[in-house]
Amino acid sequence: MSLVASDLVVRYPGLPVPALENVGLRLDDGKLIAVVGPNGSGKSSLLRVLTGVVAPMSGTVMLDDRGIGRWRPDALARVMAVVTQREEPAFSLRVDEAVMLGRYAHLGPFSAPSIDDLAAVRSAITRCDLEPMVERRIDALSGGEWQRVRLARALAQEPRLLILDEPTSALDVRHEMQIFELIRGLVDRGLGAVVVTHHLNLAARFADQMLLLANGRLAASGTPSEVLRTETLREVFEWPVAVTAWTDGAPQVVPLRTGEFPPPA
Amino acid sequence: MKSRHRLILIGVALLSLAIGIMVGPVSLSPGELWDAIKSSGGEASPIIRQIRVPRVLLAFLVGGGLAVSGAALQALIRNPLADPYLLGLSGGAGLGAVIAIAAGFGGSWTIPLMAFAGAMLALALVYRLSLVQGKRLDPRVLILAGVIVSAFTGALMSAIMALSDASALRNAFLWLLGGFSGASWPTLGFFVLYAFIPLVLLMASARALDLLALGDESARHLGLDVGKARLIVYLSTGLLTAAAVATCGIIGFVGLVVPHAARRLLGPLHRPLLPAVFLAGGAFLVLADALARTAARPLELPVGVVTAVIGVPLFALLLRRTLT
Numbered sequence: 001m002s003l004v005a006s007d008l009v010v011r012y013p014g015l016p017v018p019a020l021e022n023v024g025l026r027l028d029d030g031k032l033i034a035v036v037g038p039n040g041s042g043k044s045s046l047l048r049v050l051t052g053v054v055a056p057m058s059g060t061v062m063l064d065d066r067g068i069g070r071w072r073p074d075a076l077a078r079v080m081a082v083v084t085q086r087e088e089p090a091f092s093l094r095v096d097e098a099v100m101l102g103r104y105a106h107l108g109p110f111s112a113p114s115i116d117d118l119a120a121v122r123s124a125i126t127r128c129d130l131e132p133m134v135e136r137r138i139d140a141l142s143g144g145e146w147q148r149v150r151l152a153r154a155l156a157q158e159p160r161l162l163i164l165d166e167p168t169s170a171l172d173v174r175h176e177m178q179i180f181e182l183i184r185g186l187v188d189r190g191l192g193a194v195v196v197t198h199h200l201n202l203a204a205r206f207a208d209q210m211l212l213l214a215n216g217r218l219a220a221s222g223t224p225s226e227v228l229r230t231e232t233l234r235e236v237f238e239w240p241v242a243v244t245a246w247t248d249g250a251p252q253v254v255p256l257r258t259g260e261f262p263p264p265a
Numbered sequence: 266m267k268s269r270h271r272l273i274l275i276g277v278a279l280l281s282l283a284i285g286i287m288v289g290p291v292s293l294s295p296g297e298l299w300d301a302i303k304s305s306g307g308e309a310s311p312i313i314r315q316i317r318v319p320r321v322l323l324a325f326l327v328g329g330g331l332a333v334s335g336a337a338l339q340a341l342i343r344n345p346l347a348d349p350y351l352l353g354l355s356g357g358a359g360l361g362a363v364i365a366i367a368a369g370f371g372g373s374w375t376i377p378l379m380a381f382a383g384a385m386l387a388l389a390l391v392y393r394l395s396l397v398q399g400k401r402l403d404p405r406v407l408i409l410a411g412v413i414v415s416a417f418t419g420a421l422m423s424a425i426m427a428l429s430d431a432s433a434l435r436n437a438f439l440w441l442l443g444g445f446s447g448a449s450w451p452t453l454g455f456f457v458l459y460a461f462i463p464l465v466l467l468m469a470s471a472r473a474l475d476l477l478a479l480g481d482e483s484a485r486h487l488g489l490d491v492g493k494a495r496l497i498v499y500l501s502t503g504l505l506t507a508a509a510v511a512t513c514g515i516i517g518f519v520g521l522v523v524p525h526a527a528r529r530l531l532g533p534l535h536r537p538l539l540p541a542v543f544l545a546g547g548a549f550l551v552l553a554d555a556l557a558r559t560a561a562r563p564l565e566l567p568v569g570v571v572t573a574v575i576g577v578p579l580f581a582l583l584l585r586r587t588l589t
Contacts, residue, residue, distance in 0.1 A: 077488025
């Protein structure tokens, strides 16, 4: 399954500058793409277009050679799962009930969940480390726990593609690493994933490809080593950084303190 | 729904029906009720068959319909304060019906149709008023919009009644007071005719309501055709409310009280919730009607007074909790 976006332009009414200008992306099975960039650089707009929520002013988004807007919502939900940045449910479900909502596109209006549905839910709950809290109500969860419930719900959809908007922004180190390891594990078994994140260093270690956005345009794209370059990052984030390498060869970005300009050799 | 809960609810519903049939100007003993059920003979039989049974069944179905409408609207606008009455649907339906009566074409087909048109118009108006800055639906504004539209439809109803001749005024006034004293087998059949399809549609939308309660974007990503689901819920709740208002006047707060209580007991998932809310709403209105018939004997209170006396304090409590 492939998701191909090309020459996307998005403009919001009343804003002089386009939110996205000539941005493209190609996501295939078994690949993890990280989208990074400063606040307001167009990351969320890109995800909205990729998931069919917003139609671009020009450019196309094709999912398996069919325009994303021509997919029926339920057919789309069976192949693509999306975890948005925020969500405030009106009522407080139990954790297992919330994860079961991921099966909506697989269920008929009156049918009870099948063995497959229950298995998908159980597996998603296990993978997101939620077993100890399946009977808790979601309004009693911490921000990080709620985020894991939403990821489990997305996995319960059994998608081929997974789109995540800052999935770990509320998580501590252990849960953040667990989520990234989980996503990478799924990708290694054939899932395609797009992750918007502010964590350049985690993106560098987990992603196959990176997209660096600045003011709605593509500032750089390619492998982490191609994207995470001292000069590019300094320009895009308007802050000096040094780029070193971890033992596995992944570039690691260290923002400099004011006393360190220019960076030590 | 757990089978224990289901049994209790069905038991409560049947009990409420029995109480509703026994209570009234001529009180019946359980023995007399049993005799009447067993055989067609006996002195009490005509009262039971021609008056009490259709009345109690109508109250039950109207209560169930209003409660299901309330639960569905609460998921739709993502707020537990929604109710067909508070959102102005009932007022709109009432206005439509009063216009039909005053204009002299208040037949058993035109009143519900006009009520439906009024309900949909009121709902559209409330919805439009509460869209703050174009897109975001603020629940607090929504409640205010409901109050505004209700006040407006109320004023128009008064104006029409003040200007219409004596017989039309009397008809409209009696009808507006609400209640089930005019219930008969034909009214019951008529309500079933109008309410059956929207009730089935809402029950079939149970999972869609779960998703709508998450918010539009999440609902869409989980596979819901949000626009279509919203439209079905709008039209169904409008039709149900219109059918209820057309047959027995404006009765408020059933859709607020019952889903609130049911959600506390069963949780918010709509597949178990909606059938439970239907049974509980039916039982609630049958008992409220029984109370209305007996509280000030030999006079009869409008049943809407009883539901308001129970519903308003709960609404105040909920409002406090929602806004703090």
